[in-house]
Amino acid sequence: MKNVLILGASGSIATLVTRQLLDDSRVHLTLLVRHPDHLADDIRNDSRVTIVVADVVKDTATLLESVRGQDLVYANLYGANLKQQGQAVVAAMTTAKVSRILWISANGIYNEIPGKYGQWNAQMLGSTLDAYAAGAKAIESSNLKYTIVRPAWFSDKDVISYELTQKGQAFKGTEVSRQSVAAYLTSLILDPSQAIRQSVGINEPDTDGAKPSFY
Template sequence: MKNVLILGASGSIATLIERNLLENNQVKMTLLVRHPEKLAPDIKNDSRLKIVVADVVKNYQQLVNSMVGQDVIYANLYGANLGQQGKSVVRSMNEANVERIIWISANGIYNEIPGKYGVWNASMLGSTLDAYAEGAKQVENSGLEYTIIRPAWFSDKDEVNYELTQKGQEFKGTEVSRVSVAAYITSLILDSTKEAHQSVGINEPNTDGSKPSFY
């Protein structure tokens, strides 16, 4: 049995991952959320899931307690204080003796996007991009078994179709489907040795341009 803790469990990508993992009877999930009413009804009402209502910064001891006994942490967090959230998550993992974390961030945190799309992305995200970069920095420098995920802009396409780039490579494409990102992260949760100590960009092939097609 693999024990998985999902932080920020009501997010759109997190919800898709939760549905994927519910199909695997060798996974036991704990969901940590600030606002449980935002969980999808099918998730909220599933008796197989443990739900913890807490803030990763304000309710530190609850976070630590939720970490104990977990094999993998997936952090689906957002906000201007992502650096502070990252510090809290790293500290709590060390306290609870948990090693493996998958942390979703954003494309552009290393200025790795070339051309007009890079300019557009930075202008659209603004200070949010700085927050994503600070959060990722906390995780990368933690000494934990981390994987950072840097997705392109999310589309609602109902197909899994993606390619990956590594830190130090130019980012490709402008968009990626939510189901693709969820499928990839699900694979990392199920095989915790994949992409350890890596920061991975994910995009749909052949979507290069100055901005995503839906803008």
């Protein structure tokens, strides 16, 4: 059995990942959320799902107990205090001796987006981009086996089509479907030997421009 802890599990990407993982009978999921009523009924009622209600910064003892015995942590967190959230997750994983983490961030945290889209993205995200950058730095500064994932802007396209860039490379594209990001994350969870200590940008090919098509 593969034990996976998802932090911020009620988010749209995390929900898609959860459903994909539950298609694999070898996976047991622990879902840590602040608002369990935001979880879909089919997920809440699945026998291979354990739900934990906690805040990763305020409830560090609960976070630590949730991390113990896991094979991998997937963090789908957001908020102005992402630095503190990242530090709390690193501390819990270090104490529990769990090393593999997937951390969702945002495109633009390294000023890696060229041209007009980079300017538009920075203006749209504002201080939120600083929070994402601080959270990613907390993870990168640790000794964990991390993969940081930096998606373009999410679309609701019913398609799985993506390409990847590495830290230090110019970011490509302006958008990516939620299904594509979920498919990539699921592949990392099922084969966690991929992309260790890498920060990966993900976008839909041929979506270059000044801003996503839906803006």
